[in-house]
Amino acid sequence: MANAPIIELTDRARDVFRLVVESYIEFGQPVGSRTVSRLPGMNLSPASIRNVMQDLEEQGLLSHPHISAGRVPTEGGLRLFVDGMMQAAEPSAQERATIEARLERGGPIEEALASATAALSGLSACAGIVLVPQREPTLRQFSFVPLSDHQALAVMVGGDGSVENRVIDLPAGVTRSMLNEAGNYVTARLGGLTLDQARARLTEEIRDGEAALDAAARELVTRGLAVWSEDHSHRPVLIVRGQANLIDEAAAADLERVRQLLDELEGKGEIVRLLDSARAGKGMKIFIGSENKLFALSGSSVIAAPYRDGEGQVVGVVGVIGPTRLNYARVVPMVDFTAQALSRLMR
Template sequence: MTAEISDLTDRARAIFQLVVEGYLESGQPVGSKTLSQDQALDLSPASIRSVLADLESIGLLAAPHTSAGRMPTETGLRLFVDGMMQVAEPTRAERETIQARLGHSGPIEQALEATSSMLSDLSGAAGMVMVPSREPRLAQISLVPLGQGRALAVLVGEDGGIENRVIEIGDTPANVLEQVSNYITARLAGRTLSEATRAVRAEISAGRSALDKASQDLVERGLAVWTEDATQRPVLIVRGQANLLDESALEDLDRVRSLLDDLENKQSVAELLETARDADSTRIFIGSENRLFALSGSSVIASPYRDREGKVVGVLGVIGPTRLNYARVVPMVDFTARSLGKLIG
């Protein structure tokens, strides 16, 4: 049975809170001698040890082999975060830092990079930003024959961006490739890829297309190359991995190595962040609560960010050891999400 705040006596609740806050501040287990120095408790070390043992027996605290002190378990951290943590707004200095760094970051791509780095700097952990999937609007598509039944599809966006893909074309002659390129450019310029694909299918199904069946198929496949790729490719910016190699990491290198390996798997990290897209507020994942970081025992604090119309366009957050300063980092992530949203068109 999972313990609830209401299950704890006032004495147990006070001691539990001091242990958790002491651990989150120092990263070290908290002992009865340290707790007995807190005048608000007015308890002997023996009385405190008895309460600590009770809290350990119900799974809220644990005693590492190397220390006589106690530290919160993942269950204890969850209880603290949900029922006891006092969250304050970011300090004025933090707010000014966030707004200044975002305000001088230039194009949105640079703002996202700046956001990830800033979250890392302010939290002392690693910062993460999942980039919104923004489809480019077409300016031109060219199909260039490569030989051996393949062609290079070159997409030029209205923003000047250029992307290339290789597609299979069978024995399609060069003049047909040119016809298809002209068709797409003439009719679909100014549309997004998804809009272009819908328009092509509507024209073909209505019998309005002057292309033959083979050319129609080639147009659809040429556009599909990008639309499929855009949905399957997570764009994730991670900065500050070096922050994870702090002094305490030297005592648990296997955990940190596992965490760094997990961060290399951006597809899985993006999937985890996706679960925070529909959240009303900042979400907290502690240790094994999420499968991806179960082995490394890490925590993730994530918040969706919205454009000016209120639509969720991405997720940002931090990842670090479970002893993150949740009370400080949670409002900081939330404020950053709101500040970034004001920059999104």
């Protein structure tokens, strides 16, 4: 049966439904009429509440998990609550500070993303997820710093001002002057190109005899570019933190659901495709249970929001995965704040 729009519920039904959902989200247990009657602001008898809950069940908003138990909201009921009744609570000053502090540590962008995702996981008691932006770095400056006779530090300054370094093994016979020559060559001839473009041009110039480098220096440049190209190609597309948060008491009682959920998290390709649908949108996306087939069996929800670069283009998605009974009113604004913080970081 299609869910009743919020405007079709009576004031009494709306109040009872809201209290059932909020109690279920807080405690994770079926809610009975007597429990609702004792909640602040409720002036109906248990018998009257029971009748209202029966009507809500017939409308597909509540269900009976067991014959003698109280009611729980259906996925459709949760959707109705999230879209039309939820009163969002903005993140506290401490929560905002925790997320922002994780982004101010510096280092590679992936480390900042992973750190912010871990903070979001800890604050929301869910698994934090972030889709890493697929950026093709460009070269601005390249240099080699000798560490020993056999190793050097390859330092790359990217077009965006980022600085990264890697330790590489040196070909036999490489001198300090060759290191300087190789670094100057990359900066002068390959600056402004992406890694793939730089490697292609180097190969072309070597083939055409245009590379003004001896054999040892050519090999040095090739190794220096290769270590970055390989590193970027293996960087994670998806970062997941806090999976242990998903195994709460309710989940532990259903080992098959736990296994299914962990299997779903291992299938990162499917999660990436799910988050890509959030990337295409203009704002927050909330998937509740079987609304997305990926988490239909485990009964999980996903809250995701895109984050943008300095030009306003969507470059990634951040969010959480949790049980369908997660605290949407608290977590939705928290995900939104994290997305905004990441957008500021990418500028």
